[in-house]
Amino acid sequence: MSRAEVFWLNGPVLKARVDGDFKMKEAVFVGDDRLAAEVIRLDAEAVTVQVFEDTTGLRPGVELVGSGLPMAVELGPGMLGNMFDGIQRPLESLAVKQGDFVTTGINVPALDRQRSWEFRPLVQVPASVAAGRVLGEVQETPDLTNRLLVPAGTGGTLEWVAAAGSYRIDEPLARIRTDGGTQEVALMTRWPIRVPRPTRARRPIEEPLLTGQRIIDTLFPVGKGGACAMPGGFGTGKTVLQQTLAKWCDADIIIYVGCGERGNEMAGVLEEFPVLDDPRTGRRLIERTVLIANTSNMPVAAREASIYTAITIGEYYRDQGYHVALFADSISRWAEALREISGRLEELPAEEGYPAYLPSRLAEFFERSGRVTTLAGTDSSLSVVGTVSPPGGDFSEPVTAHSRRYVKNFLALDRERAQARFYPAIHPLQSYSEYTINTAKWWRQHGGVRWEERRGRLLALLQEQARLEKMVKIVGRDALPPSQRLALFCAEIMVEGFLRQSAFSEVDRFCAAEKQSAMLALIDYFIQRAGRVVDRGLDPDELVALPVVRRIQRMGEDIAHHEMDQFEALTKELDAALDTLEGRGEARDHRLMPR
Amino acid sequence: MIDPKRYLLSTGVASIQGPLVFVRNTTGVGLFERVQIMTQEDAPRLGRVVSIADDKVVVEVFQGTEGLSLGGSRIRFLSEPIVLDVGPSMLGRVYNGVGDPIDGGPRIIPQRRPHIDGLAINPVRRDVPREFIETGVSSIDALNSLVRGQKLPIFSGSGLSHDRLASNVARFARLRGARAEEFAVVFAAIGVTFDTAEQFRREMNEFGALGRIALFLNLASDPSAERLVTPRVALTAAEYLAYEEGHGEVPSRKGYPGYMYSDLAAIYERAGRIMGRPGSITQMPILTMPNDDITHPIPDLSGYITEGQIVLDRDLERRGIFPPIKLLPCLSRLMNHGIGDGMTHRDHPAFAQQLYSSYAQAHRLKLLSSVVGEEGLSDADRQLLHFGDRMDDEFIRQDDQRRSLEDTFDIGWRLLAELPDESLIRLSDEQITEHVAAHRHEQ
CATH class of the missing domain: 1.10.1140.10 (Bovine Mitochondrial F1-atpase; Atp Synthase Beta Chain; Chain D, domain 3)
Structure with missing residues (x-):
């Protein structure tokens, strides 16, 4: 492992003198407490990292250790119904270990290694298999099946698959002979959060993501696989609307990320979702939901990562063959985290202090939505709905203006309506959806004559x-x-x-x-x-x-x-x-x- | 008190710029640790390490750098974050902006010494705030209800009667029903004048409430960097009282906190309830909006973090209406958790919606009639206008009287009775029959 010695400390950003080779975006650990961090800049003699935990008390001379791997999330059954922080630490397990407050330096695996799952193989050996091929499945919840897939970039001859039975997520369940040797496949995989997961093809968006909100479904439909921005000044009802959509929209899986928002709101979601029934399946909403919470007072670097953690989990379920909807509240808080880190790096600021790469980061994020043919051949989608919190309610500010370039659905929330307690406070003349033409056909087929x-x-x-x-x-x-x-x-x-x-x-x-x-x-x-x-x-x-x-x-x-x-x-x-x-x-x- | 082995002393002050002191030749200093700046003349000043590059350290001094010199200042690094001594008998005392008692009484005997920055509450351990607090103020109780564990700021302007409102709320606030216990109040005065602080203390004393108040004072004349510390110190005291001694807390404060969103959030997010712990922290910070401008960065960022806002208005104040609460921009995001069946009244949500909707219409018509004159309005419009005026005079105005929630409902229903059914779209037929019809007969 590469090592480095910290000599410069400024909030969540550290610089260290290197001894060995580090890679950009590599996951690293700092100090005896092994605080989680990520490489964000490399110079000839120094490595710069952002730390995802509180840095109080760190001193020069502290050691920084590389992992050799990019920042990644663990993917596998057991995520549904759980709440994680921005770097996928399970908050329930943290509470058990640390108590009521989040402290530093606790390493808890994201997914439970002890729990076993009933596995059913679905292929005969030997077989020639390609990436995305379904090898077997487990029942993640009573309604949702989790499939064991041949990982992206892998293919060859399936030599062995485990017999039906009970297995933990890290136990090998299949072995594939590839050109380069053999590869074992387990229920759990890892995927770097900043790299989109591959698909076979992108497809045009033709169906609405039904939200149960008349003004949205009828006037400004969200597309299944579409991207939507929901800007509004404070108090215009963004969060309530976002949560309403998360509760009632007709996606199979909901990823809800509270990015730099209020702790009480996440507590509200955690209290409500386990008791609400999904109107379509009659099951509890929490069973199809993954929650990511990085509240505004949790470390700012982890807030920056939370959006990527969430969308990678979303892509994972999409690749499992589901229609996934990701709700991010709020994109602006994420952009501000980016600005805060950029400022500490003394990068040249562009508009309103945001780094010049803000537009490309926003584009990368929204472009991870879409309707696709997955590697497994299913017709699946990942829809993204992000709230935007423009300072002073001014839609010309950079985050709103740039988001607008990359989404086809814009739901502008209006202060005057909200003040009259008129909800949803969507302004019908400032909002639009470019999915209307595509979804009109769906409405005609589903009773919406004329x-x-x-x-x-x-x-x-x-x-x-x-x-x-x-x-x-x-x-x-x-x-x-x-x-x-x-x-x-x-x-x-x-x-x-x-x-x-x-x-x-x-x-x-x-x-x-x-x-x-x-x-x-x-x-x-x-x-x-x-x-x-x-x-x-x-x-x-x-x-x-x-x-x-x-x-x-x-x-x-x-x-x-x-x-x-x-x-x-x-x-x-x-x-x-x-x-x-x-x-x-x-x-x-x-x-x-x-x- | 300070273990000499635990601290490092440095005389290497390289430069002083504003509140920042640059120190060289240090070793073993940690980020954000507590610092004392010692001079020959006066008491040690409090500071904190804000950044480190090798042996060079930047210290932020909270109590001013006036009178410090490069040669005559010694810097003591204390190897611990800034802490506050907390213990029983914290209530009924007056402290300065960094938490030292200044009322001539004894020091607090520390039971614990928590870090003033606090720690983030794990979201899974948060309890949803849902216990209705009756503040005795109609515009808050009926239309922007406060619940235990909420953060609900008062957005005000200079010269408006926010202090009077804050002290009324501090005096009146209680829970409903059997648990009508009193709140402990932590009042942090940040950058206020001596008169304001003294008046608040006197009022509380008059009502015999001083024993349940802890007062933290950063006066306008105190160093401004100290203001970064005062809200944190006050919240640390509040956390001790709430989670270890089991009080409910309504800390208030005034002035501007730091600029960054994360910084503000670190303060506001300390409001809340924790599962299985008795107390709660409810925050009612008072913010003076520069030029009454709600889009100024401080109220704007606050609005995004807090759970609503109560907005005061100069126009109402000039018309002699107290409290001068401007209803339309007010909001309580947690209201719906704390009202309704079994908590306040089954029809409370519809009641609030209808009052708001009609008041907003009245407001629009008022603007319209100022252009086209009342002659351009229909009879129905004139009814609404009249309703709006009565709202200001009878519902919002209550002077310093404590109003029970029942009285508040009664006034509201009576005012709604002025409007015909077709204007009461937010009420069901049953609600109209039950609450409104009776008042119509009176009229």
Whole structure:
């Protein structure tokens, strides 16, 4: 092992005089406590490392030891339902060893070496196998199978595979003769966190990642395999929305990374996920979730690593054949960690003190999302949704601006909506999704008849609302002609009745595609009928106090998924109410004067 | 008190720049260790090692470098991080910004000497804050509820009545129901004037609350670098009181802490509850926003780290409304953990949503009517405007009166009764019948 002697210390960054050869991004250990660190710069005589733990008390002369290997994570069954820190230390095991607070220098393996798994071989020996070939499987949770795959870059003749039985994750389960010799395969593998895992091919994104949030699924769909940025000033509801998506989206596996965020929030996730049921499988949400927590007061270098740790775990499950969704909260905190380390290295700062390589790091990260054909031949995906916390809520700052370049889905959170407790506070005119065209076909096939057309009308109405509100500010509402006052009224009904969705209402927190379609159809129908009423010469203000209007605005919360027939009843109620109005309108037609 | 074998002495001061002292020819000095700077004349000053390059060390001095000289200063490296003596009988005392008692009383007999930077709570050991704290302030209790273990700052401006609000909350705060115990209060005054600190102490004394307060004072005239230490010292005391003596804590402080996000986070994240331990740390830091600008980096970064904010407003203050809480930008992120059935009232969430929604509408209409005049508004709009005014005058305004949660609900429902059903979209039919209809008959 290469060794070096520390002579320079500044926060989490150390420099050491080298004796031997170090590699960039090599994992190293510092001092008697063996603090985890990583090589970030190499000079002729010195190696610079970032330390993932608290450096208080370190002195010049302390020894630094190389591992010869890049920073890597352990991958294998047993990650689901667990919580790790930014460098994949299992927090539950740390608590058992250290107590309530995280201290330094404790080395606990990421995956449990003692636990055994029931293995079933799925191939006959001898066989010719290539990378990605499924050799056998274990049941990781009652719903999810974990497959033993031929590792990337390996191929040859399978000489031996273990018999069905109980094995630990580090026991060899198969042996492959390759060109260079033989290789053993175990359930656990290691993969460097900064290197994307290989796939056979990338594929176009065609399906939405259903989130159960109407404003997202209907107006700005997230693609299965897509990348999405969710910027918003503080207090606009990023975290609540992010957690709502993590709870209800239709991915098989959820990776949730709290990167530089609040400890109480992670505690909330840890408390809630084990008791919530997945609406599709009926199993507990925690069974399909991996949590990574590096809260804002945990070491900054580990925060930088946490994003890579998370996405590598995501890729691992994708390669297992699953649709994976990764939620990162927040990308800005990760970028700030990058800035802090860069500052200590005295690198030349670019925009707002961020290093010049910020855009390329962001691109590398978002580009690890995608829908792919895996080495095993499955159609799988890794979707990435990252929150962005722009200082002062200003979207022109570097992290928001650069993220925007690499994502196709932008959900801008709006302070004014949040202040009125209107959630999700997504601003419909500042947000967009480039997955709409691809996913329209999916909606047509899943009951969303005329989905595109109706969606288009909603967006046009929202645009019209913004224009009219500007006019109202100048001339007042009463000065608008009836058709424009009607447009404003319809926009309000749509915003309140369709776009608003309560994360805390048991009925409304998740909205299935079928219910979304029904609500969309009803709102669309209301708008058309109301237009006819006003065409007949009635004043739009007469619609305001109709009880059915209040019903429509509350239908998300009032009509549960098993009461879909209520939508028909509501449509009839609407017809009846408007028929009556229209009748009166016809009777008065002759004395109506244009305003 | 200090074991001579445990420290190293150096006279090699090479240069002094602002709060930083550069020392050479050192050996065996560790990062972030505690340092004393000794001169012939006065008491040792506190400092800390911030970076090391071979035998050269940079020391940050917390108590000012005025009067230090290159030849006349000796530097003592203490081989340990900065610690605070904690022990029973910490309450009822007054300390300076680095944690030494300055009330003429005896030193604290240390039961432990914890590191003032604290340690990160392991997220798996955190308990979710969910116990509702009744602060007696309507705008907080009903609309931005505080729970034990939360960090909820008050964003204020210079000259606004944040101190009055803080001392009201410190006096009024209690849990509901059987466990209506009192809170221990750790008050860290950071960069405030002597008058402000003294007034707070006097008020607490008047209400007989001094025995449950520990006061840490960094006055405006004290060295500014000391302010880096004061919140950490106060939180260390709070952690001892909460987790070892079992008190709930509401520390408050004022002024600006350090600049970096991680630095702020290291302070704010020390709020919380730990599984199986009796106490909790609730933080209500007071921040004065330069120029009342909420986008200034300090309130902005704080807003991202804390669990909401209570925002004070100059306009309300001028109109004589106390507390001058500007509802729209206020938020409590942990509110939903602590309210609702079995905790406050089943309909509390819908109540808060409806008040907020209607108040926001009223606010928009107010802006609109200032341009087009009230004539341009419909009757329904005028109703909302009137509702907004009554919110300011009857709900937000409460002077120094403690208001029970029940009274707060009652006022809120009465105000909502002014609005027709079609404006009350956030309430179910049942909620309207149960709470609102009765008040309509009165009107």
